[in-house]
Amino acid sequence: MSWYLYLALRQLFPAGKRFPFITLVSVAGVMLGVAVLIIVLGVMNGFGEEIRRKVVDTQGHLRVESGQILYRYQEVIAELEQRPEVVAAVPYAAGMVMVQHANRPAFPLVQGIDPAAEQGVMPLDDFLIYGRPEDLDDDSVFLSVFLARSLGVIPGGEVEIYSPLLLERLRQDEILLPRSVRVAGLFETGWHQIDENTVITTLRLMQDLYGLGDGVHGIKVRLRDRDDPDTVVAALNRELEPPLRAISWLDANRDFLFILQLEKNVLFFLLLFIVLVSAFAITSSLLITVVRKTREIGLLGALGARPWQVGQCFCLQGLFIGICGTSLGFAFGFLALHFRNDIIQTFARLTQSEAALVRFYQFSVLPAETDPRDLFLIAAASLVISTLAGLIPAWRAARLDPTEALRSE
């Protein structure tokens, strides 16, 4: 071990003495910054992952559509299902309708599905909080919970559906009566956007409402989890004959995902400031040490130390503080993530806000997922910053003239 490495370690952790307070403060600063970064980014990723799962569960990994009504969808489905990466492909028709119950209107989105096949893409079983998938027939619908609540309808009740087709027919002086259907079940996906305002009908009913005949709007496809939707989409787009084309859920939700990523990046940079501030603590504490140890630095020169070695001794102290702070931060961060739900529940219990948490944030358990890339970035950033923090004191120490240092009182 070179003497400057040895001395750097010994100055941070002197033999026989208690851990020096000034080192402790610097290490604690880095630790806090790193821990908070790990926790916050972990939870952000958790939410992102949760949303991704919800999107895939409701929309599939990708959809195939032609921009027009698709009549020969059975053929396309058969073709798609031959691909090894396709787990399931199901037809859908989607649109907007007006639903009325006891004079209360709502304008939900409709998803027309094939109840038998749909399970392959959307785990309807899991989403239904009232009713079973096989309860859905051409004279009934499933309503999302919040829609049912705002309409004031309960399962077994009747709602009337007005489709855009009604207006079209009206123009041709025909009068079509609204379709009266039974509420066969309620569902909740956990994704607010959908739970707020969605109706699920059979494909047949949707075809009637929209006048699609035998056609559908497109096909939702679920892939194996390990497949990358973007590559499959690219492959499909090479093989499918226009106007058929594949769109991945990533593309369909590009804006939304972009915002999510942006939020994460912004948070990363904001929280990095905690590490930056602790870097200032490192710099100032090491600068104080350089001044305090001026005569010893002079002595090192008299013993034959080269200026760059003296500098190294202080730069390494910054690095060690970084290493200690970062590893403790990792330990602390992972610990906090591991016990996150206990922490939140304790907090909620103490502030009696458990109900509010569930109501407003729609979670009672906090998702979290650590991304190795984030972890690497956090560790690298904090180590680089702490080492840089040691650079100014190191430079000061290296520049000290040994004779002046030895003379100093």
Next chain:
Amino acid sequence: MSKNGVVLRAEGLKKRFPSGDRVLEVLQGVDLELRAGESLSIRGESGCGKTTLLHLIAGLEPRDEGRLFWRDQAVETWSRSRLAGERARFIGMIFQAFYLIPEIDARANVLLAARMLGRPKADDRERVEGLLKRVGLEERGHHLPARLSGGERQRVAIARALLNRPAVILADEPTGNLDETTGDAILDLLLELCGEEGASLVLVTHNPLHARRTDRRAVLAHGGLHFD
């Protein structure tokens, strides 16, 4: 070792310091020859340039004029880095204020001199123990400097200065911070050890009794060395 045993030679050393708008001519041509194993004391009024001369000899401070030879080798031909490495081997320094590193124990302070030259070997560690024993601190090696008395600290500093078997020991008022009895004991030890190790000694002191104990004596005055 060079011919006729001269280990250190200085010719016409000059050093000026700017002092306000005047220039302070501290050393105005110092000539010095030191043979192997020889001891030399330097006295002089405060501020006459004794410390400056030692720093110049140690190559810590650049000379304005003059030449300096360590074992016949001209120091001015070396790079700064080479000079630092040679200094670690050729010169051991002892100071009035001891200058031990407070975070490491006495043993580690002595060994630090060997660390400057690379990884300390088993030999070095053995020699540290031997030197600690020789300066009477074999039981105190694990103590931090703060737990040692002034005299004990100076003993550690002497062991450190001798560790790399330097040819020359430069001692700048080594007893200046010590009481008379302790100071006398330290001087005895220093002279004995330099004799045993065969190291030459340049001793800067204000104490005439101490100055009398060296082989040669000089006074630094008016920028020059005057030998008795």
